[in-house]
Amino acid sequence: MRSVPLHLEPGSDLRQALEQLAVEQNASGFVLSVVGNLAQAAFQCPGKSIPTVLRGELEIITLQGTIAPEGVHLHLSLSDGECRVWGGHLEPGSRVLKGADLLVGLLDTAAQAPARTTAAPEPRVAIAVRSGCPFSRRALRMLRTLGIPYRLIEPSADGSVPQVFLDGQLIGGYDELAQRHGRGELEALRQG
Numbered sequence: 001m002r003s004v005p006l007h008l009e010p011g012s013d014l015r016q017a018l019e020q021l022a023v024e025q026n027a028s029g030f031v032l033s034v035v036g037n038l039a040q041a042a043f044q045c046p047g048k049s050i051p052t053v054l055r056g057e058l059e060i061i062t063l064q065g066t067i068a069p070e071g072v073h074l075h076l077s078l079s080d081g082e083c084r085v086w087g088g089h090l091e092p093g094s095r096v097l098k099g100a101d102l103l104v105g106l107l108d109t110a111a112q113a114p115a116r117t118t119a120a121p122e123p124r125v126a127i128a129v130r131s132g133c134p135f136s137r138r139a140l141r142m143l144r145t146l147g148i149p150y151r152l153i154e155p156s157a158d159g160s161v162p163q164v165f166l167d168g169q170l171i172g173g174y175d176e177l178a179q180r181h182g183r184g185e186l187e188a189l190r191q192g
Contacts, residue, residue, distance in 0.1 A: 001105050003032065008100040013131050014038065015074065015090050018067050019152070021104060028068040029106035036060050036100025042093035043076050043086070044141065051091045051137060056081055060100065063090065067104065070123070070149055071140075092131045092140075123148075124189055128155035128163040135174040136162045142177060148189045 004025070008017050022028065038058040042051045058078045065074035076094070077087035125143065127150050129136035139162040143150050155161050163170060164177050166189075171180070180186055 001029070001107055004029075004104045004106055006102040006104055008036065008096045008102070010039075010096055010098055012096045012100070013092060014063075014076075014094040014096060014100065015072065015092050016131060018072055018074065018102075018104070022067040022072065023069050023152075025106055026069055027106040028066065029104055030066050031063050031074065032103040032105045034060055034063040034100060034102045036102075037097045038078065038094055038100075039097035040093060040095045041076065041078055041086070042091040042137075043088035044091055045088040050134060051093075052086070052088065053093065054078075054080060054086060057097060061085065062087075063102070065090075070151070071144060073144070091137050092129070093137075123151050124167050125150040126153045126165040126168075127151075128153050128159070128161055128165075130155060130161045133161050139164060139174045139177050142174075142181060146181070146186055146189075147191050148186060149191050 004021070006017065006021060008014065037060060039055065041054045041058050044051045058080055061077040061079055063074060063076050065072065074090040075087065076090040077085060079085050125148055127139060127143070129140060129152065155163060160173065162173050164172060
């Protein structure tokens with residue numbers, strides 16, 4: 001394992017920075033420590049259908065979970081100005097206020113997974129999202145919850161999001177993804 005320090009400037013998206021680190025390093029790992037604060041926190045509370053968004057000076061208490069090029073699974077706890085503690089699954093849209101410093105542990109390639117005789121197949125699903133888009137968050141959450149591997153792609157400059165592609169073909173946005181799920185058409189895409 002190697003330790004990688006990560007400094008985030010004001011305005012940085014906490015989740016996207018960790019997703020980007022995993023992709024750039026092509027490595028899996030986990031958050032070892034974090035100090036800093038947020039101007040806005042977006043997190044998914046248990047049992048809620050949409051993320052909770054808090055604004056103000058929010059102190060990060062903990063951030064733990066895993067990161068990988070295929071995606072992240074992170075839990076955030078934070079304190080507001082009244083010392084109330086909040087927490088849940090970290091979502092895109094959590095913006096750094098003054099700064100944040102993280103230490104991320106990345107696993108050596110040999111420790112990431114057992115050796116395979118063949119390369120892992122490319123995920124059949126690709127998705128273009130934008131930070132702050134509630135339908136992008138819902139689509140990503142659906143894919144993660146269902147255990148469907150996906151890769152993030154850049155949205156076109158003028159295109160709506162999310163844009164979901166299956167085997168290279170555009171199937172539509174969140175509504176179309178949800179309809180396919182309702183019809184049981186996503187079962188074959190599950191991992192494992």
